[in-house]
Amino acid sequence: MNRIARAWDSDIAWSFRHSPVAMLAALVALLIILSAVLAPWIAPHDPFNPASLNLMDGFTPPMEPNAFTGNVFWLGTDNQGRDIFSAILYGARISLFVGFSAVVFAMVLGISIGLLAAWRGGWVDSLLMRIADVQLSFPSILIALLIFGIARGVIPPAYREEMAIWVLIVAIGLSDWVQFARVVRGAALVEKSKEYVQAARLVGAHPARIVLSHILPNVMGPVLVIATIGLALAIIAEATLSFLGVGVPPTQPSLGTLIRIGQGFLFSGEWWIILFPSIALLALALSVNLLGDWLRDALNPRLK
Amino acid sequence: MIAYILRRIVQSVLVMLVVALVSFSLFRFVGDPVATMMGQEASQADREALRDRLGLNDPVIVQFAGFIARAAQGDFGISYRLQQPVMELILSRLPATLELALISGTLAFVLGVGFGVYTALNRRGLLSGAIMTVSLIGVSLPTFLIGILLIWIFAVELQWLPSFGRGETVDLGPWRTGLLTESGRASIVLPAITLGLYQMTLIMRLVRAEMLEVLRSDYIKFARARGLSDRAVHFGHALKNTLVPVITITGLQLGSIIAFAIITETVFQWPGVGALFINSVQFVDIPVMAAYLMLIALIFVVINLVVDLLYYAVDPRLRVDRTAAQH
Amino acid sequence: MTEPLLSVRDLRVEFPTRRGTLTALDGVSFDIMPGEVLGMVGESGAGKSLTGAAIIGLLEPPGRIAGGEIRLRGERIDILSPDAMRRIRGKRIGMVFQDPLTSLNPLYTIARQLTETIRTHLPLSEADARQRAIALLDRVGIPAAARRIDDYPHHFSGGMRQRVVIALALCAEPELVIADEPTTALDVSVQAQIIDLIKEICAERGAAVMLITHDMGVIAETADRVAVLYAGRLAEIGKVKDVILDARHPYTKGLMGSIPTLTQESDRLVQIPGAMPRLSAIPQGCAFNPRCPEVFARCFVERPEPVKIESGRQVSCWIEEWKVGHG
Numbered sequence: 035m036n037r038i039a040r041a042w043d044s045d046i047a048w049s050f051r052h053s054p055v056a057m058l059a060a061l062v063a064l065l066i067i068l069s070a071v072l073a074p075w076i077a078p079h080d081p082f083n084p085a086s087l088n089l090m091d092g093f094t095p096p097m098e099p100n101a102f103t104g105n106v107f108w109l110g111t112d113n114q115g116r117d118i119f120s121a122i123l124y125g126a127r128i129s130l131f132v133g134f135s136a137v138v139f140a141m142v143l144g145i146s147i148g149l150l151a152a153w154r155g156g157w158v159d160s161l162l163m164r165i166a167d168v169q170l171s172f173p174s175i176l177i178a179l180l181i182f183g184i185a186r187g188v189i190p191p192a193y194r195e196e197m198a199i200w201v202l203i204v205a206i207g208l209s210d211w212v213q214f215a216r217v218v219r220g221a222a223l224v225e226k227s228k229e230y231v232q233a234a235r236l237v238g239a240h241p242a243r244i245v246l247s248h249i250l251p252n253v254m255g256p257v258l259v260i261a262t263i264g265l266a267l268a269i270i271a272e273a274t275l276s277f278l279g280v281g282v283p284p285t286q287p288s289l290g291t292l293i294r295i296g297q298g299f300l301f302s303g304e305w306w307i308i309l310f311p312s313i314a315l316l317a318l319a320l321s322v323n324l325l326g327d328w329l330r331d332a333l334n335p336r337l338k
Numbered sequence: 339m340i341a342y343i344l345r346r347i348v349q350s351v352l353v354m355l356v357v358a359l360v361s362f363s364l365f366r367f368v369g370d371p372v373a374t375m376m377g378q379e380a381s382q383a384d385r386e387a388l389r390d391r392l393g394l395n396d397p398v399i400v401q402f403a404g405f406i407a408r409a410a411q412g413d414f415g416i417s418y419r420l421q422q423p424v425m426e427l428i429l430s431r432l433p434a435t436l437e438l439a440l441i442s443g444t445l446a447f448v449l450g451v452g453f454g455v456y457t458a459l460n461r462r463g464l465l466s467g468a469i470m471t472v473s474l475i476g477v478s479l480p481t482f483l484i485g486i487l488l489i490w491i492f493a494v495e496l497q498w499l500p501s502f503g504r505g506e507t508v509d510l511g512p513w514r515t516g517l518l519t520e521s522g523r524a525s526i527v528l529p530a531i532t533l534g535l536y537q538m539t540l541i542m543r544l545v546r547a548e549m550l551e552v553l554r555s556d557y558i559k560f561a562r563a564r565g566l567s568d569r570a571v572h573f574g575h576a577l578k579n580t581l582v583p584v585i586t587i588t589g590l591q592l593g594s595i596i597a598f599a600i601i602t603e604t605v606f607q608w609p610g611v612g613a614l615f616i617n618s619v620q621f622v623d624i625p626v627m628a629a630y631l632m633l634i635a636l637i638f639v640v641i642n643l644v645v646d647l648l649y650y651a652v653d654p655r656l657r658v659d660r661t662a663a664q665h
Numbered sequence: 666m667t668e669p670l671l672s673v674r675d676l677r678v679e680f681p682t683r684r685g686t687l688t689a690l691d692g693v694s695f696d697i698m699p700g701e702v703l704g705m706v707g708e709s710g711a712g713k714s715l716t717g718a719a720i721i722g723l724l725e726p727p728g729r730i731a732g733g734e735i736r737l738r739g740e741r742i743d744i745l746s747p748d749a750m751r752r753i754r755g756k757r758i759g760m761v762f763q764d765p766l767t768s769l770n771p772l773y774t775i776a777r778q779l780t781e782t783i784r785t786h787l788p789l790s791e792a793d794a795r796q797r798a799i800a801l802l803d804r805v806g807i808p809a810a811a812r813r814i815d816d817y818p819h820h821f822s823g824g825m826r827q828r829v830v831i832a833l834a835l836c837a838e839p840e841l842v843i844a845d846e847p848t849t850a851l852d853v854s855v856q857a858q859i860i861d862l863i864k865e866i867c868a869e870r871g872a873a874v875m876l877i878t879h880d881m882g883v884i885a886e887t888a889d890r891v892a893v894l895y896a897g898r899l900a901e902i903g904k905v906k907d908v909i910l911d912a913r914h915p916y917t918k919g920l921m922g923s924i925p926t927l928t929q930e931s932d933r934l935v936q937i938p939g940a941m942p943r944l945s946a947i948p949q950g951c952a953f954n955p956r957c958p959e960v961f962a963r964c965f966v967e968r969p970e971p972v973k974i975e976s977g978r979q980v981s982c983w984i985e986e987w988k989v990g991h992g
Contacts, residue, residue: 173594183619183627187368270480277482320478556767564782565755575770654817
């Protein structure tokens with residue numbers, strides 16, 4: 035209890051309670067994440083189950099009974115009679131899964147590479163950081179597309195569909211590790227030269243132990259900031275790739291896929307098919323981004 | 339100075355070689371070029387003959403040298419999908435992408451610097467707050483959503499501007515331009531805004547942050563203490579110091595515009611190299627992917643080089659020539 | 666009695682923060698006579714630099730003058746419009762900052778920075794301003810001034826750059842020069858030269874100097890009078906000779922004890938135990954009470970006001986108050 039009270043009184047919590055934007059963003063993000071996680075239980079329909087789809091329900095506008103079946107859908111249906119609301123819940127689930135996985139992958143990779151570069155120094159460090167520099171000068175969406183393309187070439191066509199989501203995660207993760215590596219390397223270099231680390235090395239403490247107990251805790255703040263903003267970027271990257279038609283397979287539509295499908299109906303007046311998934315994607319990306327922005331400011335008062 | 343330029347050029351060539359190696363590996367190891375070119379029913383002997391003819395039985399290093407030699411002459415082979423020389427495909431689509439990139443890059447730079455300076459100087463102003471909020475939304479909005487939104491408003495609802503394609507084009511020698519016709523100019527408006535918006539917000543935020551940093555610096559305080567007018571302090575001193583580091587990143591941003599054009603070109607069905615690349619990724623058209631990669635790398639390296647030289651020209655501290663370290 | 670050049674009365678500077686308002690300067694009063702050198706000493710954070718910044722109207726927001734008045738030749742300057750204040754800065758009050766390495770804009774030549782300052786304040790042509798600038802550089806001891814004027818700041822050493830900064834502060838013949846730790850960032854070997862230069866050149870032009878430093882030694886050699894600041898309050902002010910030989914405030918006594926002198930018998934420096942309180946934790950009563958060796962009950966309750974003990978000499982201490990009261 036005491037600890038909770040202290041945490042509540044800490045600077046971070048203080049700045050959280052005094053930032054309506056951060057609180058609203060946290061609320062929206064939490065709401066979307068919760069409903070995505072609970073999608074199988076709260077979604078009115080299962081958009082992946084062809085048996086539950088009725089083509090007669092197709093193109094039902096939001097909140098209006100369908101002309102043939104009389105069914106009412108909150109956010110309307112698409113051309114196949116799929117409930118948009120349910121599709122969004124399941125789509126957000128896939129978007130979030132890919133986003134989180136890609137960020138965790140990028141984080142683990144980046145932290146490992148950063149620590150390795152700082153610890154070994156010399157040519158290992160130079161090589162890794164050169165690679166990071168070169169990669170950073172190219173837009174990550176290009177890197178992700180390239181990795182995706184290569185993976186498609188390597189994986190036999192029969193497995194492409196089922197591997198697609200993992201390829202996507204790896205492609206986004208690989209395009210996004212550099213920030214982590216740089217921050218961790220910088221912090222690790224600073225810590226490494228400090229006396230207590232030197233002392234720990236002298237008395238023969240295992241390098242891994244020094245890294246885990248001394249260096250990692252010092253970089254958790256910046257890493258958390260990069261991870262939060264990275265999550266927003268990964269969600270956008272996934273949506274973009276899916277929108278471009280090179281992301282998740284159409285059988286597992288993410289928010290980006292839904293928008294891709296909806297774009298076709300923009301001219302024919304079925305605006306709801308594209309509007310609601312777009313709003314969901316925007317709300318998700320924006321709230322996570324705002325949280326990341328706030329976190330960066332809160333951890334770094336100097337930057338305000 | 340000469341040594342510096344030479345060193346930079348050598349570095350650029352090295353980067354190009356690394357990218358060439360990646361492209362070459364794509365060619366050589368991703369998918370089987372023989373299987374792709376001959377189909378299922380070719381005999382083993384035919385395959386071997388083709389392997390030999392393509393040089394696939396040579397040592398890898400010889401193949402790589404051959405690849406670079408051909409690439410230097412613009413020969414990237416034949417597209418698997420379209421059965422045309424890759425270079426021809428790219429060259430015919432490059433003007434569309436370059437026109438789009440150039441216009442949106444100019445837009446992004448001019449507006450980005452303008453808004454950045456304004457928000458830095460009027461930090462607490464109402465308009466600054468509005469610009470910053472909109473820019474945050476701009477950064478969070480995926481490019482394709484901005485494009486769709488613009489299409490919805492200006493093409494579907496208002497029907498002011500076309501939603502896809504380049505409109506009428508005019509051939510100026512090998513360069514097919516859309517800028518000389520009414521419909522061509524109308525067609526480029528929405529894609530240019532879509533492509534430039536993200537870069538503009540980035541440049542704006544960068545300029546703002548950099549300018550705030552500069553405004554806190556000692557020489558700005560000293561300039562104020564000397565009684566210089568706000569105009570002289572802000573635009574004479576602070577702006578120039580702000581723009582020096584901004585040039586580097588802005589230059590790189592302009593490079594990435596060409597890469598980001600992939601998304602915009604898909605949304606607006608713009609017949610540029612980005613759309614070509616997306617199709618090649620979908621169909622695993624390796625020669626086109628490899629050539630596109632080399633092209634983008636070349637553009638980046640050239641921009642990097644130009645930006646470095648520009649930086650050198652703007653910042654006297656880097657010109658350690660004549661009176662260096664005189665006391 | 667002549668009218669003071671600068672007169673500061675009950676100056677109060679506050680910084681509103683989210684945890685309450687900090688009072689950085691509290692009831693500071695002093696005068697500077699024309700042509701006089703006033704030393705301002707204190708530990709870092711005592712408010713010396715803030716006093717300087719408040720006088721020339723360049724307090725960093727959110728810092729603000731919350732009370733008191735500042736008069737230049739009888740005219741209030743703390744309530745002037747920003748533009749009127751700007752015309753005083755550099756023209757009537759010159760300023761020299763601590764770090765010459767960061768005080769000059771690295772992207773402009775010395776000539777450009779000098780002429781723009783001169784032409785801001787004086788109705789001179791570009792050519793005349795340049796002539797004046799060269800003469801000034803020559804006067805502050807830049808060798809081959811006519812040639813070096815077109816160099817960039819990074820071509821000069823720290824000591825030379827501080828000479829340039831002094832030239833900049835003096836280029837419109839100000840009546841007062843505020844020198845904020847002008848030698849702290851310099852090499853020890855050139856510190857004395859710079860101090861001598863400031864004193865000499867100001868004496869020659871009849872400009873008064875407010876010399877902000879934490880170095881009592883510099884004050885002893887340079888200043889006519891000295892003001893001692895502690896935790897944003899004036900502890901003691903008087904002629905340098907009087908204050909050094911006969912310090913009255915316990916803090917000043919401690920400060921004097923910490924200057925090493927060749928004639929001193931004891932082989933160790935007297936240190937004041939403890940540290941200056943943070944602005945957020947200034948004790949009730951006299952701010953010095955936690956560290957004062959002569960503290961008594963009243964010091965914890967009431968804040969001592971400055972008492973005049975002889976002409977031009979004031980001390981804020983209850984012991985002096987008591988002495989004055991009891992003859």
